[in-house]
Amino acid sequence: MTGIPTVPDDKHLRILSTSDLAGIDISLADVVDTVQGAYRTLHAGESDNPRKLTVKPRDGHSVSYAMLGRDGSRDVVAIKTSYKHGLDKDRDAQHYYTALTLYDDVTGLPLAMMDCSRIGSLRTPAVSALLARELAAPGARSALVIGTGTQGRLALPFLLTTLPDLDRLMLSGTHPEGIAAVRERLRAHFPDRDVEVVTDVRSAAAEADVVVATAGPHTPVAVEAEWLRPGALSVLVGHGLAPSTLHRADRVIATSEAQMNVTGTDMADDDGKLPPVDAEFPPVVAGAAVGRRSPGERIFAYNSGLVVTDIALGHRFAQLAIAQGLGTEVPLWQ
Template structure:
């Protein structure tokens, strides 16, 4: 196991102006990194963005008319690391089941001090860690004091690490619930939870309305074909609902007492399925970076129902991707490609 603390947070050995180091999914899969390291890295990216040191422009989106696929391009700059990067994402088969879909995502990093490339990497593991870490930070800042129960909807990539990350930022949670319809996904959620917290288990729920009424924190990570759709009046006073994928009905947004978004601009691009009958989304009360910085409150009262929209910001991908690049280069991982020769 790699001691991640032994790799300085601000140094990466860049290549030269003719070669690009490629970090494959296999290269990144073997790198050990703690959940707390991931949370700290992601939180640092948000704080740097709020301080005005980073740039996170709105993502570009392309969809065909029948919406069978979607592609994104995201450019950003991390000012604390002096790294520029572009992330691309392409998913095909949105009209099909999960097993018939194709998904590819990459991140290319450049050192903005030397002007040299750092690496191009598969970004699937970065996203699988970054997103639940953001949900866990949202829960830490926006859940009611004394929150003890959490419900996760969905057992796909984002659902499988949701509970371990929640326990990292809210260690006092004592009831963990899961709603999922895929047996292999449920088994994967349990495996991930026990891998990080061997003494904890998850309660599989089938009565979603009952579970939602008992949850202090709800994290909806399911795919588009989920039967789950929690309504606002199912939630108890003081509940926090976090939308990552699907599993919440639009009423949880439109009837919320407070709306928090990682980025209002991104929510307006990717959250259109939560629009009302007139195609409108409500205004966001606060974005999340000011909450983390202590400038805006995450919660104003113990009883308000809060809706939080977790959309990926490329600055968090850059920070975590850079962290993985540090660890990978320290181990000599990756393949040098003479791309510009």
């Protein structure tokens, strides 16, 4: 049985597949506003975002996460699971699965279970763009994105959404199909813009006001602190920044200090330690904490996923999907 039932019940679960979500049209500005709202609700104490659970075998060939949360503005409870296999292999030999299950905390009924890959591919660059809007130096005009994978492909369109005055867009990547995909996504949202592919990353980093590192763990790129210009903002999503950019930063901002301490261990110093965070991002975006203090300070920002942002964006997609009659009803509890 396909389609979304008019009246939800406690016997069925609505499944939204990859193809269901792929057909939903949502603007970059809508995504940014949704994610921003989730941060502000969390800061207001209306949402809950516990620390994620992590399981990783000793040889490091896979990693899995479980994240539970509640969005107080939407009265939605959700759990997200994420599993990646083949971390010791090339990207095309890896397997990655992530799912989000939403429950209505007013009626107590399930809302939907969905593939979370598109949610993550939009949420993460939207967060980077919000970090850039709040933390980039005044008058920032140039950006460098490192990596052309899933997170790198929408990084520039989202940056232009929050920083429309950027006039130089640079990209460091080695995969031709990834570079082509970055260009395709950029032109789809900003037809008159193009990206400059750079091979001298040190020189590019020295000229960038914003550096967003989204590369995979096998990247040879590792931007050092001394490469960055005064006032530069470096945002770590995946890989591409050396630990010095964190330890020698004038200011450190994290979406969550607890999350950084769990997932950012590859940035630890020789003693296995990470520096303290100067501010977390939810109060910064809510206007309750200071982000940048002066134009010349170098800021390091750690972008780790908070499940409340997945819940907010997942719920937005569920609303749009239900309105379009998308999804499959599964009699899971019969």
